[in-house]
Amino acid sequence: MTDYAADDPRNELRASDSDRERTAEILRDAAGEGRLGMDELDDRLSAVYAAKTYGELAPIVRDLPQSAGMPTAPARPSAPADPARFGGEPTSTGAVAVLSGFARKGRWTVPSVFKAVAFMGGGDIDMREARFATREVTIRIFAFMGGVGITVPDDAEVHATGFGFMGGFDHPSSPPSAAGGPVIRVKGLAFMGGVGIQRKPPCDTSKDELRQRRDEFRQELRARKDEWKQEIRNHEQDWKHELDR
Numbered sequence: 001m002t003d004y005a006a007d008d009p010r011n012e013l014r015a016s017d018s019d020r021e022r023t024a025e026i027l028r029d030a031a032g033e034g035r036l037g038m039d040e041l042d043d044r045l046s047a048v049y050a051a052k053t054y055g056e057l058a059p060i061v062r063d064l065p066q067s068a069g070m071p072t073a074p075a076r077p078s079a080p081a082d083p084a085r086f087g088g089e090p091t092s093t094g095a096v097a098v099l100s101g102f103a104r105k106g107r108w109t110v111p112s113v114f115k116a117v118a119f120m121g122g123g124d125i126d127m128r129e130a131r132f133a134t135r136e137v138t139i140r141i142f143a144f145m146g147g148v149g150i151t152v153p154d155d156a157e158v159h160a161t162g163f164g165f166m167g168g169f170d171h172p173s174s175p176p177s178a179a180g181g182p183v184i185r186v187k188g189l190a191f192m193g194g195v196g197i198q199r200k201p202p203c204d205t206s207k208d209e210l211r212q213r214r215d216e217f218r219q220e221l222r223a224r225k226d227e228w229k230q231e232i233r234n235h236e237q238d239w240k241h242e243l244d245r
Helices: 017-032 038-050 054-061 207-244
Strands: 094-098 101-104 113-119 122-126 136-144 147-153 157-160 163-165 183-191 194-200
Touching: 017 038, 017 054, 038 054, 094 101, 094 122, 101 113, 113 122, 113 147, 136 147, 136 194, 147 183, 157 194, 183 194
Parallel strands: 094 113, 101 122, 113 136, 122 147, 136 183, 147 194, 157 183, 163 183
Antiparallel strands: none
16 A cells, blocks of 8 residues: 655545455454554454545555565556456356355356355356456355365466365465456355365367267267167067067
């Protein structure tokens, strides 16, 4: 979070939800390092979510290393959004599995915020072949005695801040996304359950290969049908000879 001079007019600019969330992540990291106590963390988080401008956000993290002029990686140029991959109406905005399961995979459109609940059930969220309504999306998971598996594209930047209580919540290391890749934030709670996150390349099976396998299967099925028909005819002839005796 940039800390402008007190009289800088940019302090009056309105902060966005993503600005507040980035500031909140700085506070959570600081608490995890022992720089903030839980009471102070709660107080500062309340101030973050109540802030309306940059001028109100900056002082909240001014005394923390990440906001005190420490060197940071240069911002990478933002690649233009790929119209073939980003934009469009979401396929769905959430999923629920209660003593059952759900799956979102293949060609579907991920919303800016996707919410999933697995209550003594399981879910599968596969975004390798998905389209994204926005370049940055958030996946919110609540797994209670259940599990949710998340598969992300190999060019995605992933930020996982979920918490596992008597369960597991993956926090995989993530390099910055490749030019044009999506940014995926995974949040939530795994209570006596688990949330797993894995990175995989897109399915490399081409449509031509799938068609070839389908045709081969159909040919094999037809050949077996002909064999079965001939076998039935042979049995019918044998039964007829037995009856004619």
